[in-house]
Structures are given as C-alpha cells and as structure tokens.
Amino acid sequence: MGQFVDQVVFACQINLMVKYEEHLDAVFTALAHPARRAMLSWKPISEKCSPEGLRPLEVSNMSLALYGHPFSSYTQKVLIALYENELPFEFRCIGPDTPQHVAEWLRRWPLAKFPLLLDGERQVLETSIIIEHLQLNHPGQLRLLPENPAALDVRFLDRFFDLHVMSPVQHAVSGALTGVPEKRKEALEFAQAKLELAYAWLEKQLAGRDWANGKDFTLADCAAAPSLFYADWTHRIAETYPVLRAYRARLLARPSFARAVEEARPYRALFPLGAPDRD
Numbered sequence: 001m002g003q004f005v006d007q008v009v010f011a012c013q014i015n016l017m018v019k020y021e022e023h024l025d026a027v028f029t030a031l032a033h034p035a036r037r038a039m040l041s042w043k044p045i046s047e048k049c050s051p052e053g054l055r056p057l058e059v060s061n062m063s064l065a066l067y068g069h070p071f072s073s074y075t076q077k078v079l080i081a082l083y084e085n086e087l088p089f090e091f092r093c094i095g096p097d098t099p100q101h102v103a104e105w106l107r108r109w110p111l112a113k114f115p116l117l118l119d120g121e122r123q124v125l126e127t128s129i130i131i132e133h134l135q136l137n138h139p140g141q142l143r144l145l146p147e148n149p150a151a152l153d154v155r156f157l158d159r160f161f162d163l164h165v166m167s168p169v170q171h172a173v174s175g176a177l178t179g180v181p182e183k184r185k186e187a188l189e190f191a192q193a194k195l196e197l198a199y200a201w202l203e204k205q206l207a208g209r210d211w212a213n214g215k216d217f218t219l220a221d222c223a224a225a226p227s228l229f230y231a232d233w234t235h236r237i238a239e240t241y242p243v244l245r246a247y248r249a250r251l252l253a254r255p256s257f258a259r260a261v262e263e264a265r266p267y268r269a270l271f272p273l274g275a276p277d278r279d
C-alpha cells in the first residue's frame, strides 16, 4: 500500500500531483501514508495541466480518450504511438484543474496507474497493451509491432526499457520525494548502478541500428524515448556510450516525441532530482 500511495502522489516524475491536494487529501488521509506529509509540505504550483499544444486535444467521433499527464513518462509512451499514426483522441489530463478526470480515472482504475485509454466503452491499461490495442483496432500507416517472430524482439525491448531503465528512474524519484537525504542518496545510488548496467547493455545492443529493433520505429522506441529521456536526467549517459547517446538524440528529434517533450516542458521544474538545463 505504501508504494501504491507513493506512486499515486508522485507518479513517476509527476510530483506535481501535490496539486491534487485539495481533491485527494481525503484519500491520503484515509490511507494514513507518510507520502501525505511530504505532499503537504509542498507548495502548490500555479501551472495549469494544459500546456499549449496538448490541450484541448482533438475530440473526435473515434471516441479514444487518454487519461494521463504530459510530464508522465508512461503517458508520453502512449502519446508517441498516437502521434505517430495521427490518431485523434481526447486528452483527459489528470490534474488539479480537472478533478472530474482524476475522479473518473481512480474510479476506473483503483490501482491508480496511468495512463488509461478509453476506447468507447472499453478501457485499456498498461502502456504496452494500450499500444498493441491501438494497432489492432486503429491501425495506422506505421506498424508499431511487426509480425512474429520479430514481434517478440520488440516486446522484449519494450520490457527492457520499462523494467531496466524506467523502473530505476522511478525508484530514484521516489527516494528523492521522501525528503529524507539518506533515502534520496540511497535510492539514487541504487538507480545509478542499475542504469549503468542498462546503458552498457544498450550500447552494444544498439550498434548499427537506427531504432531499438533495427530500421523501423516500433513499440520499443515508444518505451525507449521517455525512459532514456528521464534516465539521462537521473544518471547522465556518459560519453563512453556514444551509440546510446546518439540513439537518445534521434529519439528527441523524432517529431512524435519532440511534441511530447514540448508539451511537458512547463513541468520541468517539478522533477524532484532537478531537471538539467538541456533537451
């Protein structure tokens, strides 16, 4: 339960969820979690959860709606897939200015993970499944998951970026958000060691490739873009990894991800480890 609340409040880099205070305070009180104390010590910020360009997103009769937040890595993973195939959807920002979306999201998914995709009456959870769902039900020009057996390689790489890159970042972020210096240091060191292993593996894996699985942009790249983006902020990708650095730069230049990065820019000050002045 503790981890659940930590991540509800400070989901990924979304420590701006402190702004939810007025809506979710009752939930945190009920859960009596220390995260609440940390939350209350934060000053609310004034930015709206509606950066120019993302809100309002296109509302269409396709009836796709995405609950998420622009600064959330996993939300960005799905946004990339939607943008790549120019799929129209409504973005339902889970932020303090839209408590109705927060409430609906929590009602639909009490485990409080986001993003959540609504496709008509059907709700889809887990970003990798959401992207596969989009391919099955709303195929676009770009196939984000190839035919088998290549699909297995792509799924593996997608798992790699989520589990071995994004998870350590989330760990470091959670440590920082405790507000306890020792915990911050310990979590950061743990994450740095894990990320160093991931970087070394990726440096070899990506050699000679444009994208994670070769010449085509896939689901794996949707996962790679936000995870490497925030990983570099957490533990700089050293110059001894030129292949990985070049890959991250290619991801940043990809229009779908570049758009997501711009939409999230107003929230950078909230990155608890301190956002560097780059990207």
Ligand SMILES: N[C@@H](CCC(=O)N[C@@H](CS)C(=O)NCC(=O)O)C(=O)O
Pocket: 003, 004, 005, 006, 007, 008, 010, 011, 012, 013, 014, 072, 073, 074, 075, 111, 112, 113, 114, 115, 125, 126, 127, 128
């Ligand atoms: N495996 C999930 C991870 C989603 C995730 O961790 N999302 C973060 C926001 S970036 C979140 O919901 N955190 C809240 C929590 O973990 O309780 C997915 O791929 O959808």
